[in-house]
Amino acid sequence: MKKCQELFPDVITVTTSKKVRDVTNKALMMVDGEADATQHTNQLSDMTLPIMDKVDILLNDNKFEELEEVKPDNRENQNDHIYFNVTLDQKWFFFHCLQNQNLLPETLTLPVSEMVKRLNPTYNFTFLDMAWSGRRERVYIQVNHNITEARQFVDLCTGQRGSSFFNTRLTRVWNKGKAGECVFGGNYDFGLKRMLSDGCCDEGTVMFMSHTEESGEFIINTNGKSPQFGIVIGYLWNSGLKVLQEVAQLSDITQVTVVHCGVRVDAYSS
Structure with missing residues (x-):
């Protein structure tokens, strides 16, 4: 003293x-x-x-x-002061959602600008890590970056606008076990009556319905052709369809939680 x-x-x-x-x-x-x-x-x-x-x-x-x-968003270099948690798998960077969360093993940090400059101007790969009953599976969604709703979906995966899909749950299954089966999730629940619209989507299609810039609902077709519930923003990639088909058959789909989400980019792109 x-x-x-x-x-x-x-x-x-x-x-x-x-x-x-x-x-x-x-x-x-x-x-x-x-x-x-x-x-x-x-x-x-x-x-x-x-x-x-x-x-x-x-x-x-x-x-x-x-x-x-x-306000920091009035500065051109604002992204240099915000950092993502990043994991590396072979040649890919996985930028994890900007939320309070437990760090994954061997996590790195990189400024938002590092992610932004690596985003493809045409399409991007987002990921949703879903967990239920002791299992955890990563689902990739290729989204069309030229669509406004797709860019909003990417923002909700990365949390750049503050809100995100992190720690949200899947909400319902439409037409379970039948042709046109769809899984619903997101950080906003519109209700089926408001979602239904004209159009038809193929198996594996990912749709999105915006509520505000910081909220919306995604819909994923898991079986045959389905009605178009929202704007088509992209498609499931690799084994994502198989995972969602399995999830759709759970007795209670609300037990499925998005425990991590973000965007995957090429670690070696400039």
Whole structure:
């Protein structure tokens, strides 16, 4: 305690300087483009200037109270400050949903910009890790990036807009065991009557119905041809159809949880 008192005789000064340090970057952003920006930057970067003098400079700035109003999404480099949990399998990066979740073994972190620059402008592969009764299976969905609803589906897999499919459950099976069987899931439940629309979809088709930019419901055809319940955004890939067909026969499909989700990209693409 004595050593602390010797090092930090004025706790108020230390607390204030810490607060200033946390917001200094924001302060510099706000004065960036102002007439006195260069003057402020030079003063704050002067190593000979006492810390409390720098505090006074910031506190006396008439824009200081506006610092909390600065939104990161107004900055072009915002993606460099948000990080994905990433796993690597052979030549693929798996960017996992931006949510509070348990890290997978040997998880890496990469900025969002690393994922964005690797996204294919035509199509992308999303993944949903589904778990039930001690089992866990990964389902891949190839989505058409040229469709607005498909891009929204990708956002809900990655959590870039805040909301996601992470920790959601499958909600129902339509026409169970019959031709046109479909599995429903997502972070919003429209109800069957609102979903039904004209059109016909093949087995393995993935449809999506948007509620808001941050919510919607996906529908996956698991048997024969089905009505078009929403906008067709893509198709199941590899063994995904087999997994969903098995899931559809469960006595209670709501026990199936999306425990992880995200997007798969080529680790070696530029």
